[in-house]
Amino acid sequence: MLKSLINNVLKWNLQWRLDEIEFFKEFPEKIQRKVLKELVENAKYTDYGVRHQFQKIGSYEDFRKNVPIVQYEDIEPYIARAKRGEHNVLWPGEVNYFAKSSGTTNDRSKYIPVSIDALEECHYKAGRDMLGIYFSLFPESRLFHGLSLRIGGSTQFINEANGSYSGDLSAILIKNFPAWVQWRSTPDQEIALISDWEEKIEKVIEITIKQDVTSMAGVPSWLYVMAQRIIQKTGVRHLHEIWPNMELYIHGGVSFVPYRHAFQKLFPGDRVHYLETYNASEGFFGIQDLKEPGAILLMLDYGIFYELIPVEKLDGAAEHIIPIWEAQTGVNYALVISTNAGLWRYMPGDTIIFSETKPLRFSISGRTKLYINAFGEELMIDNAERAIRKACLETQAEVRDFTAGPHYFDGHGSGAHEWIIEFERKPRDFAAFCTILDEELRRLNSDYDAKRYKDMTLKAPIVHQAPDQLFYNWLKSKNKLGGQNKVPKLKNDRVLLDELLNLMK
Structure with missing residues (x-):
């Protein structure tokens, strides 16, 4: 009552x-x-x-x-x-x-x-x-x-x-x-x-x-x-x-x-x-x-x-x-x-x-601006590009192109960011490259850092090494070669990621 x-x-x-x-x-x-x-x-x-x-x-x-x-x-x-x-x-x-x-x-x-x-x-x-x-x-x-x-x-x-x-x-x-x-x-x-x-x-x-x-x-x-x-x-x-x-x-x-x-x-x-x-x-x-x-x-x-x-x-x-x-x-x-x-x-x-x-x-x-915000992390393109540069510098790598997007909860754990990176020169230590990428993102972005805390919301990034010409072939498949066309560096959904992963199979 x-x-x-x-x-x-x-x-x-x-x-x-x-x-x-x-x-x-x-x-x-x-x-x-x-x-x-x-x-x-x-x-x-x-x-x-x-x-x-x-x-x-x-x-x-x-x-x-x-x-x-x-x-x-x-x-x-x-x-x-x-x-x-x-x-x-x-x-x-x-x-x-x-x-x-x-x-x-x-x-x-x-x-x-x-x-x-x-x-x-x-x-x-x-x-x-x-x-x-x-x-x-x-x-x-x-x-x-x-x-x-x-x-x-x-x-x-x-x-x-x-x-x-x-x-x-x-x-x-x-x-x-x-x-x-x-x-x-x-x-x-x-x-x-x-x-x-x-x-x-x-x-x-x-x-x-x-x-x-x-x-x-x-x-x-x-x-x-x-x-x-x-x-x-x-x-x-x-x-x-x-x-x-x-x-x-x-x-x-x-x-x-x-x-x-x-x-x-x-x-x-x-x-x-x-x-x-x-x-x-x-x-x-x-x-x-x-x-x-x-x-x-x-x-x-x-x-x-x-x-x-x-x-x-x-x-x-x-x-x-x-x-x-x-x-x-x-x-x-x-x-x-x-x-x-x-x-x-x-x-x-x-x-x-x-x-x-x-x-x-x-x-x-x-x-x-380009971003990923699937988990409240508000990762901006500037964060991503600076982290990539840091990882390349530390591992003597050169990146030709990259993209990243969300890897959603699968019902058994945390989400993550999934990256596809095409190297001009591969890093001397790929595992170290991935670690530095993650650490630099945490340093640059406090919201990403909070979500990465003890892997509670975000796990460490999932990083794929792309085969040569992957991004070129994707653009070609979309009839987007030349001009101002480019592969988006960050996407807040998985459409691009899944298309690229299918091309890698």
Whole structure:
């Protein structure tokens, strides 16, 4: 009786926002112009706002003229100042939290500012909306009869003098969750923020297998690792034997397509619903608002102003950028955001394609650069090329061409990256080459390093030596010899890998 009362009260409190969501679905331009006006007004006396004359911005056209399109390297000096405790740099007041994200060409990791406004008006507002939308889709839900399983990242205290923190976004969110969320979550904050992943997972398992868990949220690769540990430890056939009332898995961060079959084995039948979100260190952008997977609703009133650049016109970004209300279906766009954490016309590197424009529903199509992100590792082409160079230097090898992609979980262990490398001159020690490649990737990319920790999510790379002319023959088979045609160095799927491996047989 008490559980039903709690469930109904929380459900009612979470659904009041649905009318506002319907409003921005209908009037995207009106809402986004309001968001832009409020962002500019709030930040006009910051250092960045003064430098770019925010006081003179009265329209989107003024904003577009006054404020440059930037990437992380362009604003890193401002972020460094904010991390040192300076006030009013990119956003009013002091920013105390910085989400540690994957590396760029210059740094091992990026540090994305997360203001209190971003926590409250973006991330936590999105969390409430996510549950409100879920209850509207499944009104008979008994979600709050049980607990929500969470596995956070690690948070490191950076500077005791100014009180700034950096760590995984999930850790920052958990550290600041409101009391009602903490009350309905498991494990407690102390365990959720343990920095040693193996220790954390063991403690999470020990506690949660005795609890009534009805939902879980997180990146599929980490939750799959934990699920496999539970099955090994308890001897159950699937997780419904542990959590019979599990009904919701909220996922994001990487494509769920490679994991869907594996999770359906973990939770057989149709009792578990899957809800996709688009959440990043830079902000919470979208929530699946339909029962059918595949389309995500762009959330327009979270203190984020959206612009778009057609991917094929990135070289002329300033000329071809458009506001979100001019989006067209079927076009591959690079995302540009201005946020209530002080990111201004910032390119996070994601690309999206809209399937509808009223409301604005989209799917994530990839990154603006070559990458592998099947397990949340965000391995970029610069990382790969630098690691290859290091391995060649150490083993006196020369590489003619290469490609790499994901090797997915096979149900019995971790995933991996699979490489096919055609050598001009073979390494004096092939095993050493592979080891150096892996070690250099770990040094260059903190997210890859985290996934490689004790082989929990990623095993050591699987590396094949390609026969002579493999890549040439593949291009020839595609009628792509000459010109600008080349074999993609990194792919986030196995299509190219499998074609090349078939040619090697």
